Amino acid sequence: MNKRTIAHLNDIRGKKVLVRVDFNVCLDSEGSITNDRRIRGAIPTIKALLDKGAAVIAMSHLGRPKGDPAKDRPFRMDRVASRLGELMGISVKKVDDSAGLIAQTAVANLKPGEVLVLENLRFHPGEQGADSVFASSIASLGDAYVNDAFGTCHRKDASMVAVPKALAGKARVVGLLVQKELEILDHLLSNPPRPFVSLLGGGKVSDKIGFIKALLKRVDLVLVGGAMSYTFLKAQGKGIGASRCEGDKLELARELLNMGSGRIHLPIDHIVVDGLDKPETIRVVEGDIPDGAIGVDIGPKTRELYSSKIATAGTVVWNGPMGKFEDEPFSHGTKAIALAMANSKAITVVGGGETAEAVEAFGLDERIKHVSTGGGAFLEYVEGTPFAALGEIDNI
Numbered sequence: 001m002n003k004r005t006i007a008h009l010n011d012i013r014g015k016k017v018l019v020r021v022d023f024n025v026c027l028d029s030e031g032s033i034t035n036d037r038r039i040r041g042a043i044p045t046i047k048a049l050l051d052k053g054a055a056v057i058a059m060s061h062l063g064r065p066k067g068d069p070a071k072d073r074p075f076r077m078d079r080v081a082s083r084l085g086e087l088m089g090i091s092v093k094k095v096d097d098s099a100g101l102i103a104q105t106a107v108a109n110l111k112p113g114e115v116l117v118l119e120n121l122r123f124h125p126g127e128q129g130a131d132s133v134f135a136s137s138i139a140s141l142g143d144a145y146v147n148d149a150f151g152t153c154h155r156k157d158a159s160m161v162a163v164p165k166a167l168a169g170k171a172r173v174v175g176l177l178v179q180k181e182l183e184i185l186d187h188l189l190s191n192p193p194r195p196f197v198s199l200l201g202g203g204k205v206s207d208k209i210g211f212i213k214a215l216l217k218r219v220d221l222v223l224v225g226g227a228m229s230y231t232f233l234k235a236q237g238k239g240i241g242a243s244r245c246e247g248d249k250l251e252l253a254r255e256l257l258n259m260g261s262g263r264i265h266l267p268i269d270h271i272v273v274d275g276l277d278k279p280e281t282i283r284v285v286e287g288d289i290p291d292g293a294i295g296v297d298i299g300p301k302t303r304e305l306y307s308s309k310i311a312t313a314g315t316v317v318w319n320g321p322m323g324k325f326e327d328e329p330f331s332h333g334t335k336a337i338a339l340a341m342a343n344s345k346a347i348t349v350v351g352g353g354e355t356a357e358a359v360e361a362f363g364l365d366e367r368i369k370h371v372s373t374g375g376g377a378f379l380e381y382v383e384g385t386p387f388a389a390l391g392e393i394d395n396i
């Protein structure tokens with residue numbers, strides 16, 4: 001990692017530090033936070049800055065607001081700010097804008113040792129429009145810039161790229177979370193203990209083409225589960241019944257299987273139902289899935305096979321659930337994999353999004369070496385896409 005970190009921020013006592021965090025947390029339909037992992041992930045950096053005598057201005061987007069204040073209400077940062085305060089055991093301030101006079105006044109009143117959360121950056125079109133006027137307005141609030149938003153590092157939003165650009169000449173560093181994510185991923189990509197096993201699940205092959213190709217250059221084995229396995233199985237001419245399948249991606253799936261030359265393994269048995277509204281028809285099927293049946297999880301033999309590969313691996317990277325894990329009867333495949341990872345001596349890494357949520361829901365996250373806060377960012381980093389946001393951070 002050749003980027004400056006908060007260890008390089010020597011002279012910030014009494015200064016105001018802008019910290020771009022990724023507080024884009026999971027919300028329920030009411031806007032209540034259902035998972036605060038990303039908030040917890042940013043706390044070490046915020047604490048370290050406060051300990052150095054600075055005031056912290058934390059800024060983030062939340063969700064994908066549409067520009068309609070009534071509909072966008074759940075995306076206001078108030079609940080995030082109060083959860084941050086609860087978790088840190090301090091009182092955290094919140095201001096109802098991220099730029100302009102309201103934000104400037106709140107920042108002017110901020111004292112060393114205090115934390116202020118700005119309103120959702122995406123309430124301003126300038127954030128995703130990478131607008132330089134909006135960026136300058138934000139940049140004017142801080143004396144230094146910290147990028148601790150690993151989950152957003154693949155985006156070119158103003159607060160990720162144009163704000164640090166506007167702060168050239170002042171200190172621009174990565175926070176502890178970004179530092180940790182990059183160090184772990186760089187280690188995986190450069191010198192992984194072998195065998196290097198990857199587990200791939202989730203809905204669509206098409207979402208993960210670049211990721212699969214990047215993995216095939218590095219790993220010894222790809223174990224596939226989730227709905228994407230049915231596309232691969234169909235591409236091999238296997239029966240998949242009425243399971244989810246990307247009919248227009250069969251050729252691509254065949255191409256990937258050829259590239260993998262025997263290293264891509266597909267489920268050998270399945271949990272199926274005759275309809276998602278017919279849970280009573282749940283059963284195990286080996287080999288071809290009969291007409292009309294829908295695959296919803298990997299079967300017990302696949303669980304055992306994949307778990308044994310994880311047990312003897314040196315490195316395991318997992319992205320994407322093995323089945324419809326949000327429904328308990330279909331969660332056993334995903335749970336078995338999470339457990340195998342928790343019990344493995346390998347370097348175990350889970351790539352964010354719903355896989356991280358699953359691992360947390362099973363209470364196994366603490367037993368996995370690294371659960372990334374990045375979903376898309378995790379995939380793109382492993383693919384080797386350079387992040388413009390990191391390009392604006394000072395090199396060592």
Ligand code: 3PG
Pocket residue numbers: 022024063064151152155375376377
């Ligand atoms: C994420 O969760 O992927 C990041 O917070 C970025 O959000 P986005 O996908 O809405 O740009």
Ligand code: MG
Pocket residue numbers: 375376
């Ligand atoms: Mg995303």
